[in-house]
Amino acid sequence: MKIEIKNLCKKFDNNIVLKDISLTIEKNKSTIILGQSGCGKSVLIKTLYQLFNFDSGTILYDGRNYVDIDKFSMLFQYGALFDSLKISENIAFTDFINNKSNFDRKVLSLMSDVGLDKSTYGKYPSEISGGMKKRVGLARALYKNPKVIFLDEPTTGLDPINSDKINELILKVISKRKITAVSITHDIKSAIKTGDHYYFIHNGVIQDKGDCKKILKTKNKIFKKFITGARY
Numbered sequence: 001m002k003i004e005i006k007n008l009c010k011k012f013d014n015n016i017v018l019k020d021i022s023l024t025i026e027k028n029k030s031t032i033i034l035g036q037s038g039c040g041k042s043v044l045i046k047t048l049y050q051l052f053n054f055d056s057g058t059i060l061y062d063g064r065n066y067v068d069i070d071k072f073s074m075l076f077q078y079g080a081l082f083d084s085l086k087i088s089e090n091i092a093f094t095d096f097i098n099n100k101s102n103f104d105r106k107v108l109s110l111m112s113d114v115g116l117d118k119s120t121y122g123k124y125p126s127e128i129s130g131g132m133k134k135r136v137g138l139a140r141a142l143y144k145n146p147k148v149i150f151l152d153e154p155t156t157g158l159d160p161i162n163s164d165k166i167n168e169l170i171l172k173v174i175s176k177r178k179i180t181a182v183s184i185t186h187d188i189k190s191a192i193k194t195g196d197h198y199y200f201i202h203n204g205v206i207q208d209k210g211d212c213k214k215i216l217k218t219k220n221k222i223f224k225k226f227i228t229g230a231r232y
């Protein structure tokens with residue numbers, strides 16, 4: 001699905017988070033959203049996901065301003081797993097809450113896709129590691145066969161080896177399932193590896209954009225400082 005965002009403005013009371021955002025999410029491509037902590041990355045994707053309304057501007061989904069939300073999935077920044085539910089019930093959440101019970105095969109197949117051992121099936125989130133929780137979040141996001149997947153910091157908090165594994169996984173599922181992906185990351189290496197296009201948000205606007213493979217060649221001074229960790 002193609003998503004076109006034009007002159008989007010989103011504020012909370014007097015806090016204008018997104019001033020004037022225009023960007024295009026291309027169909028079946030991987031778009032990366034970058035920016036300093038607090039710049040509005042999560043707010044942007046939650047707005048696209050229709051969890052928030054917005055103040056002005058337009059969002060077009062395949063040319064229309066309405067969309068069937070069932071086509072979307074999100075891997076939330078902090079996992080958002082339900083502590084009181086087993087891993088299998090978390091993954092099959094949409095069926096589980098509707099009292100459907102024959103989800104075993106689908107869950108096991110997804111667990112295998114995301115590299116989760118069968119032994120975690122009946123465990124609770126508190127019994128598994130951070131990297132495994134990300135995999136569970138990814139499996140849950142894939143459960144309903146989304147057309148668009150939003151990934152909010154899928155590798156944050158993981159060691160480099162596990163980050164790399166999650167990145168490989170993301171690349172695999174995006175290409176295998178032909179999904180449009182929108183990811184937020186602070187990790188430039190992940191952006192280069194998993195992204196096609198990037199957008200860098202600063203002070204509520206898109207400060208820089210381009211091809212992820214050319215991130216390190218950017219001429220934008222503010223984005224350069226962000227990449228190198230220098231102060232603005």
Ligand SMILES: Nc1ncnc2c1ncn2[C@@H]1O[C@H](COP(=O)(O)OP(=O)(O)OP(=O)(O)O)[C@@H](O)[C@H]1O
Pocket residue numbers: 012015017035036037038039040041042043044077
């Ligand atoms: N539900 C909300 N109500 C009011 N303000 C909010 C809400 N959600 C986010 N904000 C505000 O919007 C701004 C951007 O928050 P957001 O979570 O999008 O940042 P972010 O770029 O994702 O940061 P990080 O990299 O730390 O996750 C912050 O000032 C935050 O306080």
Ligand SMILES: [Mg+2]
Pocket residue numbers: 041042043077152
């Ligand atoms: Mg965030």
